[in-house]
Amino acid sequence: VDATVAHHGTDIASVAFSGRLDFLSSSSAREHFSRAIADGHRKIVVDLSRVTFVDSSGLGALVAGLKSARQASGDLRIASAPEQAMAVLKLTSLDRVFRIHATVEDAIATF
Amino acid sequence: LPPSDESQSGYAIAQDITPDAAGIDALHALLADLWQRFPNDERPSPAWQAAFTTAVAEIASNIIRHSIPAEDDRARIHIATTRDSNTMRLVMTNPGRAFEEPSSDPTHQIDDPDPFDLPEGSYGLALARACLDTLQYERTITGDNTWTLSKRL
Numbered sequence: 177v178d179a180t181v182a183h184h185g186t187d188i189a190s191v192a193f194s195g196r197l198d199f200l201s202s203s204s205a206r207e208h209f210s211r212a213i214a215d216g217h218r219k220i221v222v223d224l225s226r227v228t229f230v231d232s233s234g235l236g237a238l239v240a241g242l243k244s245a246r247q248a249s250g251d252l253r254i255a256s257a258p259e260q261a262m263a264v265l266k267l268t269s270l271d272r273v274f275r276i277h278a279t280v281e282d283a284i285a286t287f
Numbered sequence: 288l289p290p291s292d293e294s295q296s297g298y299a300i301a302q303d304i305t306p307d308a309a310g311i312d313a314l315h316a317l318l319a320d321l322w323q324r325f326p327n328d329e330r331p332s333p334a335w336q337a338a339f340t341t342a343v344a345e346i347a348s349n350i351i352r353h354s355i356p357a358e359d360d361r362a363r364i365h366i367a368t369t370r371d372s373n374t375m376r377l378v379m380t381n382p383g384r385a386f387e388e389p390s391s392d393p394t395h396q397i398d399d400p401d402p403f404d405l406p407e408g409s410y411g412l413a414l415a416r417a418c419l420d421t422l423q424y425e426r427t428i429t430g431d432n433t434w435t436l437s438k439r440l
Contacts, residue, residue: 268413
């Protein structure tokens with residue numbers, strides 16, 4: 177999975193993945209979250225707009241990122257989830273755990 | 288016609304995939320091809336296709352991560368699709384370790400939005416089941432695993 181990381185202010189980072197967020201790419205996704213938090217960007221927005229498919233390992237990476245961000249007194253929020261990503265978040269009840277926003281800008285504005 | 292051409296007709300696709308990134312690419316391409324075989328007025332909705340694809344990908348991931356030994360570079364996952372009247376069926380067969388049911392379904396534990404107790408994995412099987420009408424697993428005497436995924440059209 178390709179990832180584009182952008183910084184917004186001192187402690188917010190948006191991470192835009194493209195392609196499949198699945199068992200083959202989930203460890204790379206976890207590393208992106210860890211690195212952002214280690215650099216002080218403890219408020220993370222995950223932009224899923226260009227993600228074509230999310231599986232349970234991809235969800236696991238999002239949960240891992242959420243825990244790390246919360247441990248650093250930040251948060252991990254989801255933006256622009258396509259239909260399939262939204263469906264798997266709902267089927268696993270993880271839509272009740274993450275704050276999910278329509279756009280990256282909306283998510284950033286909530287921090 | 289050779290048998291391989293015969294097996295690719297209609298809604299019946301038969302293909303061996305490698306247990307790696309190239310195999311997963313091939314699996315997604317196979318399903319994309321399958322949807323194109325439906326007449327426009329019978330093609331399942333994008334949400335239906337996404338649910339079926341989600342289940343298929345979860346089982347393939349489970350096979351690659353837990354069943355086929357990493358050092359076995361000759362193992363293949365056999366994929367076969369069939370459609371009978373109102374059901375789409377996909378059978379995945381692979382040599383390897385037998386499947387062991389995980390002890391818990393993490394989706395039943397989410398009653399509290401505090402994430403620290405959440406598992407970071409093992410959502411796959413529950414997700415696959417939620418996306419299908421039936422999911423069957425069989426271990427053959429020859430040491431193959433057979434998964435049968437069915438969903439009403």
